[in-house]
Amino acid sequence: MSINLDRVTEISREVAAGVDQRLHLVGVTSTEGGGDRVELLITMSGCHVEPCMHLLNVSRAEADVLEREVREKLQTALTAHRE
Numbered sequence: 001m002s003i004n005l006d007r008v009t010e011i012s013r014e015v016a017a018g019v020d021q022r023l024h025l026v027g028v029t030s031t032e033g034g035g036d037r038v039e040l041l042i043t044m045s046g047c048h049v050e051p052c053m054h055l056l057n058v059s060r061a062e063a064d065v066l067e068r069e070v071r072e073k074l075q076t077a078l079t080a081h082r083e
């Protein structure tokens, strides 16, 4: 039983804010063909690259897995940014 999209939105918002206050979740869509994966569209305000957008493909099978994936992928994206 996967997490519904409202809950995915809520969890992703919290995780994004925890990683960096400038991150904003602007969209959540289920992937083609369904399954447990969803795509998150996240922007970062004040970035030197405008518009700054990150598309993350994450699992919504379980809340803790979702949380971890969002956090890891955002941290990777931010690290890539600073280089």
Ligand SMILES: [Zn+2]
Pocket: 044, 047, 048, 049, 052, 053, 081
């Ligand atoms: Zn950026």
